[in-house]
Amino acid sequence: MYFNYFKLSLLTLGLLFCFSTEIFAQGCVAIRGGSSCSTGFGNVFNLSKGEVLAGINYRRFKSFRHFRGDHEEPHRVEDGTEVINYSNLLDFNVTYGITNRLYATATLPFVHFDRSSMYEHGGNPPNGLGERHYTTAYGLADIRIGAGYWLFDPIENHTYNYAIGLGFKLPTGKHDYTDTFYNQGPDRNETREAVVDQSIQPGDGGFGITLDFQGNHFVSDHFVLSTFLFYMLNVTETNGVLTRNGNSEFSSPDQFAALLGVTYISNIKGLGIYFGGRVEGVPSSDLIGGSEGYRRPGYAVSLEPGVNYAKNKFIFNLTVPIAIYRNRIQSYSDKLITQQTGEYRIGDAAFADYLVNFSIAYRFGGKKHKEIESDQLEFINDND
Numbered sequence: 001m002y003f004n005y006f007k008l009s010l011l012t013l014g015l016l017f018c019f020s021t022e023i024f025a026q027g028c029v030a031i032r033g034g035s036s037c038s039t040g041f042g043n044v045f046n047l048s049k050g051e052v053l054a055g056i057n058y059r060r061f062k063s064f065r066h067f068r069g070d071h072e073e074p075h076r077v078e079d080g081t082e083v084i085n086y087s088n089l090l091d092f093n094v095t096y097g098i099t100n101r102l103y104a105t106a107t108l109p110f111v112h113f114d115r116s117s118m119y120e121h122g123g124n125p126p127n128g129l130g131e132r133h134y135t136t137a138y139g140l141a142d143i144r145i146g147a148g149y150w151l152f153d154p155i156e157n158h159t160y161n162y163a164i165g166l167g168f169k170l171p172t173g174k175h176d177y178t179d180t181f182y183n184q185g186p187d188r189n190e191t192r193e194a195v196v197d198q199s200i201q202p203g204d205g206g207f208g209i210t211l212d213f214q215g216n217h218f219v220s221d222h223f224v225l226s227t228f229l230f231y232m233l234n235v236t237e238t239n240g241v242l243t244r245n246g247n248s249e250f251s252s253p254d255q256f257a258a259l260l261g262v263t264y265i266s267n268i269k270g271l272g273i274y275f276g277g278r279v280e281g282v283p284s285s286d287l288i289g290g291s292e293g294y295r296r297p298g299y300a301v302s303l304e305p306g307v308n309y310a311k312n313k314f315i316f317n318l319t320v321p322i323a324i325y326r327n328r329i330q331s332y333s334d335k336l337i338t339q340q341t342g343e344y345r346i347g348d349a350a351f352a353d354y355l356v357n358f359s360i361a362y363r364f365g366g367k368k369h370k371e372i373e374s375d376q377l378e379f380i381n382d383n384d
Contacts, residue, residue, distance in 0.1 A: 056093070252293070
C-alpha cells in the first residue's frame with residue numbers, strides 16, 4: 001500500500017516540481033528570464049522510457065525597486081524616477097524519457113519586455129527633462145537543450161532520488177535589439193534609434209553550459225523535500241554589442257540558483273501545497289573566461305508558496321516567489337574602478353517584489369504509463 005502511495009505521490013510531485021523550480025529574471029540583475037530546471041527544463045522523476053512531458057510555462061513580474069548593495073533607495077519611487085521593467089516570459093518545454101533514468105530536455109522561450117524610464121530619455125529631474133518613455137523588446141530568447149540522469153532506478157522502491165544534468169544554452173535570442181530614444185543629443189532635441197538596455201534584450205549573445213543537481217526525498221507519507229542547484233557558465237565574455245553610451249560591450253554573464261522546498265501532499269486527490277526558499281542571481285565574475293563588459297550583478301532571496309494540481313494526464317502549477325532580500329553587488333568594472341581610484345564604486349539595479357509563475361504540463365506515451373495509471377487507480381480505490 002505504501003509503495004503504491006509513494007509511486008503516485010512521487011510521480012505527481014516530480015512532474016509538478018519540474019514546473020515550480022524555474023529560474024526567473026527578477027529585474028535588471030538576473031538578465032536572462034529563461035527557465036532553468038534540470039539542465040534548464042525539469043524534474044522528471046518516474047518518466048519512463050518513451051514517455052513525453054510537454055508543457056507551457058508563463059511568468060510575469062514588475063521590477064522597480066532600486067538597490068545599491070542591499071540598501072534600497074526608496075526616494076527613486078517617491079520621486080517618480082524609478083526604472084520600471086514589465087517582463088512577460090513564455091516557455092515551451094518538452095522532456096523525453098530515453099530510458100527510465102536517462103532523459104533529454106529542450107525549451108523554446110519567448111519574451112516580451114517593456115521598460116520605462118526618464119534617465120534614458122533626457123534625464124531625471126531636477127537637471128534632466130523628466131519625461132518618461134518606453135522601450136520594448138520581444139521575440140525568441142535563448143534556446144536550451146540538455147540531458148539528465150537519475151542516480152537510482154525510479155522503478156525500485158526508493159523514498160528518494162537525485163539527478164545530475166548537463167545542458168547547453170544557445171545564443172538564439174536577439175542581443176542587439178534597438179528601439180526609439182527621445183530627447184537625445186547635446187541639446188536634448190533629437191530622437192534616435194539605439195540599442196535597448198541589457199535587462200530587456202531577448203538574448204545575451206553567449207554560448208552557455210548548464211550544470212544542475214536536483215532531488216526529492218520523502219520524509220513521510222505526506223511531506224516531500226525537494227532541492228535544486230543550478231549554475232550556467234557563459235563561455236562568451238562579451239557579445240560585441242556596445243551599450244547605448246558606447247563605453248563598453250554587454251557582458252554575457254554566468255547565472256546561478258539554489259532552491260529548497262517541501263511539498264505537502266493533501267488528502268484531496270491530486271492536490272499538493274508547496275513552500276520553499278530560493279536564491280538566484282548573476283555573479284560579478286565568471287567561473288571560466290573573462291568577466292569584462294557591462295553587467296549588473298547581484299542576487300535575490302525569495303520565499304515561494306505554491307499550489308500543484310494533477311488531473312488525469314494534466315499537471316497545473318502556480319507559484320509566487322516573494323523577495324525578502326535583494327543585493328546589487330559590485331560588478332567587475334566597479335571593483336577595478338574602486339582599486340584604481342580608491343573610492344568605493346557600486347551601481348544600482350531594480351528588483352521586483354514578487355513574480356507570478358503558472359504552468360500546464362501534459363504527460364503521454366511510454367510503455368510503463370499504463371502500469372503507473374493502474375497503480376494510481378489501485379491507490380484511489382483503496383482510499384475511497
